[in-house]
Amino acid sequence: MFAIIDCNSFYCSCERLFRPNLSNKPVVVLSNNDGCIISRSDEAKSLGIDMGAPLFESRQLLKKHDVAVFSSNYHLYGDLSMRVMDTLRFLSDDATYRCVEVYSVDEAFINLDHLPLNALEDFAVRLRDVVFQWTGIPVSVGIASSKVLSKVANRLSKKNKKKTGCIMVLDDADKVQAALEMTDVSDLWGIGRRYARKLKEEYGINTAWQLKHMPMEWARKNLGGVVGVRMIRELNGEPCIRMKDPLEKKKMIATTRMFGKPVFDLPSLKEAVATFAARAAEKLRRQYGAATGIDVFVVTNGIEGASYEYNPQHHHRYFTMTRSTSDTGELIRIALPLVESLYRNGTKYVKAGVMLTGIVPDDALQGDLFSVAVKNQNRALMQAMDNINFSMRDDMVKYVSSGLTRNWKMRQEMRSKRFTTRWLEVYVVRAG
DNA sequence: TCTGGGGTCCTAGGACCC
DNA sequence: TCTGGGGTCCTAGGACCC
Numbered sequence: 001m002f003a004i005i006d007c008n009s010f011y012c013s014c015e016r017l018f019r020p021n022l023s024n025k026p027v028v029v030l031s032n033n034d035g036c037i038i039s040r041s042d043e044a045k046s047l048g049i050d051m052g053a054p055l056f057e058s059r060q061l062l063k064k065h066d067v068a069v070f071s072s073n074y075h076l077y078g079d080l081s082m083r084v085m086d087t088l089r090f091l092s093d094d095a096t097y098r099c100v101e102v103y104s105v106d107e108a109f110i111n112l113d114h115l116p117l118n119a120l121e122d123f124a125v126r127l128r129d130v131v132f133q134w135t136g137i138p139v140s141v142g143i144a145s146s147k148v149l150s151k152v153a154n155r156l157s158k159k160n161k162k163k164t165g166c167i168m169v170l171d172d173a174d175k176v177q178a179a180l181e182m183t184d185v186s187d188l189w190g191i192g193r194r195y196a197r198k199l200k201e202e203y204g205i206n207t208a209w210q211l212k213h214m215p216m217e218w219a220r221k222n223l224g225g226v227v228g229v230r231m232i233r234e235l236n237g238e239p240c241i242r243m244k245d246p247l248e249k250k251k252m253i254a255t256t257r258m259f260g261k262p263v264f265d266l267p268s269l270k271e272a273v274a275t276f277a278a279r280a281a282e283k284l285r286r287q288y289g290a291a292t293g294i295d296v297f298v299v300t301n302g303i304e305g306a307s308y309e310y311n312p313q314h315h316h317r318y319f320t321m322t323r324s325t326s327d328t329g330e331l332i333r334i335a336l337p338l339v340e341s342l343y344r345n346g347t348k349y350v351k352a353g354v355m356l357t358g359i360v361p362d363d364a365l366q367g368d369l370f371s372v373a374v375k376n377q378n379r380a381l382m383q384a385m386d387n388i389n390f391s392m393r394d395d396m397v398k399y400v401s402s403g404l405t406r407n408w409k410m411r412q413e414m415r416s417k418r419f420t421t422r423w424l425e426v427y428v429v430r431a432g
Numbered sequence: 433t434c435t436g437g438g439g440t441c442c443t444a445g446g447a448c449c450c
Numbered sequence: 451t452c453t454g455g456g457g458t459c460c461t462a463g464g465a466c467c468c
Contacts, residue, residue: 033454190448250456
């Protein structure tokens with residue numbers, strides 16, 4: 001059996017932790033650049049505020065109902081996420097069973113094969129209560145025989161919190177049937193917009209229960225090949241999506257941002273790309289990796305003076321290196337000519353990014369037959385830089401090409417303090 | 433007039449997730 | 451005026467190999 005533990009309205013719950021006066025009030029958290037609404041408390045949901053709604057469209061509604069609005073504060077959420085995950089690992093004896101998979105910042109799967117069926121409900125209650133007691137974050141727990149079914153259970157547990165207490169265990173066929181019958185295909189984990197529409201319009205399949213009874217061959221043809229087959233099996237309670245090894249490294253690392261305001265000039269664009277390359281390299285070194293490919297992209301949105309229209313166009317350039325590297329300076333040197341070659345005078349740029357691919361472990365750095373012995377990658381320098389930036393302040397030490405003014409920096413006008421990760425911003429209970 | 437079979441690797445692009 | 455960021459997996463098709 002699998003459990004999925006999901007933090008309720010995670011970002012909002014984090015904000016509320018330090019603003020207890022907001023505990024029954026509507027709260028929303030915005031995406032980077034204060035663009036869209038990406039987390040909503042229950043009270044905000046019931047006001048009809050949609051997930052992903054652009055802020056400017058919801059301003060009226062937010063004001064009318066006195067909704068508390070926060071910019072996203074990833075230092076805070078990341079730290080609280082760690083505490084929740086640590087608690088889950090502790091409660092499930094992860095050191096012994098190696099059974100916790102952190103799936104996202106606010107979700108984790110736990111493999112429960114070592115527990116008897118009749119112990120599942122109690123275990124779920126314990127998870128919910130102890131996590132709340134130790135971290136202050138409310139969670140929902142769904143348990144079933146496959147990951148897809150556990151997601152179904154989790155979702156339903158939140159639908160009617162009073163009745164379920166945010167816990168649902170699908171441990172017999174009747175419960176599974178009832179759950180699948182009340183689940184729309186579009187709410188299944190793995191069925192997105194496209195497939196949901198196709199299923200409904202072309203095949204008249206509306207519920208998860210209907211989908212469960214479709215033949216494998218049909219799924220192979222019409223639902224993305226092996227992915228579709230897996231979906232049918234999972235719906236039938238047969239686990240096909242394995243637990244991921246927590247030691248697995250990322251295969252791609254990206255750092256991308258919308259600009260706070262549009263950029264028209266090349267120097268600013270280069271500054272941004274250099275900054276993103278530096279950030280990406282930092283992430284790369286954190287997993288002891290080195291990259292062989294770098295992809296730089298910019299996003300344009302019409303030309304200066306043209307009337308506003310949201311019609312983003314991506315342009316990118318790729319470069320494959322003869323040997324992998326994790327050196328910030330080297331990556332910046334490669335990235336800058338790429339962005340120069342992309343730049344067109346008079347174009348309005350709204351976003352840019354750097355993606356590192358072809359990631360290999362950095363102890364297996366492949367030498368290059370045609371260049372002199374590798375100069376140790378400036379590794380000592382990189383390490384010193386990372387240490388300073390980690391312990392003091394992001395960007396305490398940086399490359400000049402990343403710029404000093406940074407006019408393109410994103411907007412974050414309503415960010416709360418980094419209560420748990422910055423000494424200067426620690427929560428004050430009593431002054432003096 | 434006619435032109436094999438079997439395989440690998442890579443990239444682009446689509447679909448999905450939170 | 452104004453619409454996030456960071457990932458994964460899969461497939462098709464081209465280039466190339468013997």
